[in-house]
Amino acid sequence: MTDARELYKALVLEHERSPHNEGHLDDRTHHARGHNPLCGDRVDVHLIVEGDRIVAVRFESRGCAIARASASIMTTLVEGATTGEARERTAQLAALLERGNTETDEALEPLLGVRLFPGRVRCATLAWTTLVEALT
Amino acid sequence: MRREEFDVLARPAGAQPLVYLDNASTTQRPRTVLDAVDAFYGTSNANPFRGVYSLSVAATDAYDAARKRVAEFVGADSAEIVFTSGTTEAINLLANTIGADRLSAGDEVLVTELEHHSNLVPWQMLCRRTGAKLSVLPIDDRGELQMERLADELSSKTKVVACAHVSNSLGTLNDVTEVVSAAKAVGAITVVDGAQAVAHVPVDVRALDCDFYAFSSHKMYGPMGVGALYGRRKLLESMPPWQSGGDMVQTVTFEETTFRDAPFRFEAGTPNVAGAVGLAAAIDFLAQEDPSTHEAALLARAVEALDAAPGVRLIGRPSRRIGVVSFVVDGVHAHDVATVLDTKGIAVRSGHHCTQPVMDHFGVPATVRVSFAMYNELTEIDRLVEGLEEVRRIFG
Numbered sequence: 114m115t116d117a118r119e120l121y122k123a124l125v126l127e128h129e130r131s132p133h134n135e136g137h138l139d140d141r142t143h144h145a146r147g148h149n150p151l152c153g154d155r156v157d158v159h160l161i162v163e164g165d166r167i168v169a170v171r172f173e174s175r176g177c178a179i180a181r182a183s184a185s186i187m188t189t190l191v192e193g194a195t196t197g198e199a200r201e202r203t204a205q206l207a208a209l210l211e212r213g214n215t216e217t218d219e220a221l222e223p224l225l226g227v228r229l230f231p232g233r234v235r236c237a238t239l240a241w242t243t244l245v246e247a248l249t
Numbered sequence: 250m251r252r253e254e255f256d257v258l259a260r261p262a263g264a265q266p267l268v269y270l271d272n273a274s275t276t277q278r279p280r281t282v283l284d285a286v287d288a289f290y291g292t293s294n295a296n297p298f299r300g301v302y303s304l305s306v307a308a309t310d311a312y313d314a315a316r317k318r319v320a321e322f323v324g325a326d327s328a329e330i331v332f333t334s335g336t337t338e339a340i341n342l343l344a345n346t347i348g349a350d351r352l353s354a355g356d357e358v359l360v361t362e363l364e365h366h367s368n369l370v371p372w373q374m375l376c377r378r379t380g381a382k383l384s385v386l387p388i389d390d391r392g393e394l395q396m397e398r399l400a401d402e403l404s405s406k407t408k409v410v411a412c413a414h415v416s417n418s419l420g421t422l423n424d425v426t427e428v429v430s431a432a433k434a435v436g437a438i439t440v441v442d443g444a445q446a447v448a449h450v451p452v453d454v455r456a457l458d459c460d461f462y463a464f465s466s467h468k469m470y471g472p473m474g475v476g477a478l479y480g481r482r483k484l485l486e487s488m489p490p491w492q493s494g495g496d497m498v499q500t501v502t503f504e505e506t507t508f509r510d511a512p513f514r515f516e517a518g519t520p521n522v523a524g525a526v527g528l529a530a531a532i533d534f535l536a537q538e539d540p541s542t543h544e545a546a547l548l549a550r551a552v553e554a555l556d557a558a559p560g561v562r563l564i565g566r567p568s569r570r571i572g573v574v575s576f577v578v579d580g581v582h583a584h585d586v587a588t589v590l591d592t593k594g595i596a597v598r599s600g601h602h603c604t605q606p607v608m609d610h611f612g613v614p615a616t617v618r619v620s621f622a623m624y625n626e627l628t629e630i631d632r633l634v635e636g637l638e639e640v641r642r643i644f645g
Contacts, residue, residue: 117639236584
């Protein structure tokens with residue numbers, strides 16, 4: 114049986130304990146709330162978008178370690194990116210987490226342990242799908 | 250006990266035997282149940298009632314015998330047993346027939362704070378449609394119903410009282426007879442959700458004196474997709490049909506259609522005969538040996554072990570508890586606890602257990618739920634404790 118440490122890598126736990134960009138954005142231009150009703154995970158994504166660039170991003174979450182860590186990692190990867198790049202990253206993560214996919218990606222690598230735990234994929238993608246909703 | 254009769258439990262979960270502790274979600278099925286379903290399909294399979302040929306008679310006999318067995322199981326008569334697809338369908342059926350008949354604007358439905366969504370949402374939707382009010386009998390911080398509030402929550406406007414026999418997220422064994430008696434005093438009908446009870450406590454619907462009692466086969470070692478609804482005879486006879494179509498009609502013309510008597514009026518379409526046969530086999534299986542002493546020992550040991558485990562906090566501490574323990578681990582979300590336990594071959598449920606109001610009451614987003622069946626062993630609780638130690642090692 115897979116070791117739980119494949120999922121809860123040191124980097125993931127670090128993001129969970131001391132997440133990046135946690136909080137609110139008073140002058141946000143975009144917002145969405147994502148919810149996983151099966152387990153109760155909830156994420157709010159706040160953005161300031163200028164033109165087509167994500168100038169600032171924050172998240173608030175109530176939920177499991179994977180959802181939190183993934184939200185933190187997400188913010189580090191999309192801050193400063195264009196909205197198009199953010200959407201691409203989200204699609205890329207979804208594809209990487211599909212059953213049987215063995216490709217790797219340096220930036221998303223901490224989250225790829227979720228591949229061994231298919232029941233947790235939605236926890237890992239929640240912040241990202243919420244990001245895309247916020248941009249819509 | 251009787252673990253060897255369940256094939257699934259012999260399958261390893263990785264390098265170790267499976268520790269299946271999610272029985273409140275669904276139980277496993279013993280070989281005799283699987284054999285009974287197989288035997289029906291292999292030897293008696295036909296559409297019951299409709300054919301005069303021998304195979305159809307065999308199917309009809311099997312279905313009738315299953316209904317009789319279910320009736321005996323809960324202390325009722327065959328005519329008072331409606332086969333359903335499960336507890337959820339049964340409650341939806343009631344809300345849409347007798348519930349809809351009896352409720353007008355300003356009337357009330359009383360549910361409890363610990364109901365499973367299936368014994369809450371149908372009533373909530375019915376109240377929205379009819380303009381009736383949904384009242385809630387609250388629980389205390391032990392997870393027990395605040396029975397002293399019962400008289401206040403009932404009124405002459407209360408038409409339906411819906412209450413679980415056993416809480417699927419807290420394990421509370423409710424005082425159903427007292428709830429029923431108070432409901433009767435104001436003229437309300439009573440609907441008891443027995444899904445969590447039937448595998449673990451004896452059920453006698455006459456002793457409970459409830460008007461309706463619903464349960465599911467798959468939570469009592471029987472097949473999925475079938476359940477039974479007990480209804481007091483004179484009420485069933487007065488209820489309009491819900492799903493309509495074949496089998497529940499007497500005569501059909503384009504001008505008018507007449508319906509069969511209860512319980513057949515409420516069984517439209519080809520029934521799940523194989524499921525009913527499997528449910529009857531599960532009843533026979535349960536009848537062979539009383540599991541309550543063994544299950545009580547499992548529960549007591551689990552509560553003791555979890556109380557002693559560092560960082561673990563029980564959610565709900567009912568004085569009368571059946572089958573279920575919910576807990577949280579400080580600083581670790583239930584999902585993460587369950588994932589780590591999964592890597593150790595232990596299956597527990599994490600989430601809101603279809604009782605979001607219970608989670609709200611205790612101020613937690615989710616709990617880890619351990620729930621027992623007769624085939625669990627005391628050594629599995631040791632495995633659970635070891636698994637929780639692994640959770641602490643990973644999350645610090």
